[in-house]
Amino acid sequence: MDLAIGVAIGVVAGLIGGMLGVGGGITIVPGAVIFLGTDQATAQGVSLAAIVVTSAVGTIAHYRQRTMRAELVPWIAPAAVAASVVAAWAAGLVDPTWLRRGFAVLLVLFGSRMILYRPSAERDQLVSTE
Amino acid sequence: MLTGLAGGTLAGFMGVGGGIVMVPMLTGLLGVGQYAAHGTSLALIFPIAVAGVIPYAVRGDVDWPLVGTIAAGSVVGVYVGARAMLRVPARQLRQAFGVVMLAAAARLLIGD
Numbered sequence: 001m002d003l004a005i006g007v008a009i010g011v012v013a014g015l016i017g018g019m020l021g022v023g024g025g026i027t028i029v030p031g032a033v034i035f036l037g038t039d040q041a042t043a044q045g046v047s048l049a050a051i052v053v054t055s056a057v058g059t060i061a062h063y064r065q066r067t068m069r070a071e072l073v074p075w076i077a078p079a080a081v082a083a084s085v086v087a088a089w090a091a092g093l094v095d096p097t098w099l100r101r102g103f104a105v106l107l108v109l110f111g112s113r114m115i116l117y118r119p120s121a122e123r124d125q126l127v128s129t130e
Numbered sequence: 131m132l133t134g135l136a137g138g139t140l141a142g143f144m145g146v147g148g149g150i151v152m153v154p155m156l157t158g159l160l161g162v163g164q165y166a167a168h169g170t171s172l173a174l175i176f177p178i179a180v181a182g183v184i185p186y187a188v189r190g191d192v193d194w195p196l197v198g199t200i201a202a203g204s205v206v207g208v209y210v211g212a213r214a215m216l217r218v219p220a221r222q223l224r225q226a227f228g229v230v231m232l233a234a235a236a237r238l239l240i241g242d
Contacts, residue, residue: 006199013200014207019215020227021168022149023175024208026234028200038193045186046196048179053201054208055176061212062169069162069170077174080148081181104238110154111231114224119164 005035010050018058023051149175150234153227164220168227169212 009031013024028047032038038046062068149171156167186192215223 003199006196007203010200010203010205011207012203014204014209015211015214016207016230017149017172017204018208018211018213019168019218020149020211020223020230021153021171021175022230023172023179024204026150026230026237028204030237032196032200036196038196041186041189041191042193045183045189045191046193046200048183048186049192049194049197050200050204051175051179052183053197054204055172055179057205058172058208058212059169059176061209062172065169065212065216067165067169067212067215068173069156069166070173072156072160072162072170073173076152077177080152080174081177084148084178084182100238104235107150107231107235107238111228111235114154114228114231117224118221 002036009035010054013050014054014058017051017054018061021058021062023047024054025051148178150231154231164223165215168215168223172208172212 009028013027013031016022016027017024025044025047028050029040029043032043032046033040059068063070152171152174153167156162156170157164162170183192218226
């Protein structure tokens with residue numbers, strides 16, 4: 001039964017991840033904690049490990065269908081990795097409550113804008129012409 | 131660079147991939163088209179997740195059989211999702227992403 005639940009969590013996380021370009025951690029962490037009784041730290045570790053596999057397959061799929069600006073990745077990725085390592089270390093030093101609230105407010109603001117936004121038509125073309 | 135810093139910071143602090151901030155920064159700051167932003171975000175999540183999982187693996191906080199189970203489902207899902215994205219109009223894609231952002235905000239406020 002747990003096997004079926006695990007696979008189901010993966011399918012949902014993968015669908016959201018592949019379609020929206022996110023890792024799927026938002027599905028995997030609560031899914032594992034609630035439905036499989038995994039403890040929080042293990043759920044986060046499992047989530048990241050599963051995202052390694054998911055993002056690799058997703059990257060290949062998007063690259064092949066040309067829905068990716070691959071030339072940007074070498075510019076952004078090193079900063080992202082460095083920032084995540086520093087932040088993971090710093091997370092133990094500060095009270096995360098206000099940090100969480102701050103991020104939540106930003107997400108609400110940008111999320112609302114995302115829902116309402118209407119850009120010019122050519123920005124919404126299927127395959128980038130740049 | 132700024133996109134990476136913001137995405138990586140969120141990922142490190144919260145234990146998530148960071149895609150939730152990278153997609154809007156790719157479209158907003160860098161002018162990447164809507165579809166390409168989702169694909170590019172996924173490519174950026176890969177190195178972040180690789181770096182992120184190492185401390186968990188060292189501490190023994192990774193249940194590898196469970197990873198295998200979830201990954202078995204997610205590799206199918208991610209492939210189908212990426213293909214399906216092509217059939218979704220950009221505006222709906224953006225709205226779906228906005229809803230996920232609001233869900234992520236709710237989760238941050240509720241806590242773990």
